[in-house]
Amino acid sequence: GAVVSQHPSWVICKSGTSVKxxxxxxxxxxxxxxxxxxxxxxSLMLMATSNEGSKATYEQGVEKxxxxxxxxxxxxxxxTVTSAHPEDSSFYICSAYSGEPxxxxxxxxxxxxxx
Amino acid sequence: xxxxxxxxEMTATExxxxxINCTYQTSGFNGLFWYQQHAGEAPTFLSxxxxxxxxxxxxxxxxLSRSKGYSYLLLKELQMKDSASYLCAVMDSNYQLIWxxxxxxxxxx
Numbered sequence: 001g002a003v004v005s006q007h008p009s010w011v012i013c014k015s016g017t018s019v020k021x022x023x024x025x026x027x028x029x030x031x032x033x034x035x036x037x038x039x040x041x042x043s044l045m046l047m048a049t050s051n052e053g054s055k056a057t058y059e060q061g062v063e064k065x066x067x068x069x070x071x072x073x074x075x076x077x078x079x080t081v082t083s084a085h086p087e088d089s090s091f092y093i094c095s096a097y098s099g100e101p102x103x104x105x106x107x108x109x110x111x112x113x114x115x
Numbered sequence: 116x117x118x119x120x121x122x123x124e125m126t127a128t129e130x131x132x133x134x135i136n137c138t139y140q141t142s143g144f145n146g147l148f149w150y151q152q153h154a155g156e157a158p159t160f161l162s163x164x165x166x167x168x169x170x171x172x173x174x175x176x177x178x179l180s181r182s183k184g185y186s187y188l189l190l191k192e193l194q195m196k197d198s199a200s201y202l203c204a205v206m207d208s209n210y211q212l213i214w215x216x217x218x219x220x221x222x223x224x
Contacts, residue, residue: 106160
């Protein structure tokens with residue numbers, strides 16, 4: 001099956017700093033990538049939809065200036081959490097979608113802890 | 116609005132069979148997915164149904180009735196490693212996944 005990688009797998013940062021998370025589709029081209037956030041014991045919450053070469057579409061309540069998304073190529077999307085605060089501590093997961101409805105593959109996730 | 120409902124938690128015995136139900140109301144329908152998620156890990160794909168009926172894949176089967184807005188995931192010959200959360204998700208008309216809150220399945224020896 002298709003493989004999606006995320007880097008880093010976990011990161012600890014200080015409040016006020018920025019953190020960049022990379023999502024890569026390793027063996028296929030992803031027309032669309034999705035960024036999710038998951039708090040403990042809760043389901044996945046879609047943050048934004050990232051399309052290669054265009055601006056990301058953010059879900060209601062997600063600050064686009066705080067969560068910067070760049071989808072520079074068909075295999076790479078990045079999420080930058082700017083001026084991170086402890087409440088941003090969460091599990092961030094990306095998924096890559098090649099176009100067929102059933103072909104959406106998840107990365108392993110990035111656990112962010114802001115101290 | 117869009118809504119996915121599934122039980123919060125279920126308990127079953129090792130070796131037994133368990134059925135996890137999911138009902139949905141969404142804007143359009145492009146398929147229903149079941150994912151397994153172990154604690155601290157990303158979801159892994161289990162099944163995809165877009166037509167009515169039963170799809171069988173080893174110990175796992177998934178059923179869909181589009182007219183009823185209903186699906187279930189059937190797990191047979193339960194093993195301890197099946198203890199996880201099972202997420203039901205529907206792909207809407209915009210090809211976005213609408214997620215249920217997940218069903219935590221606890222397997223007891």
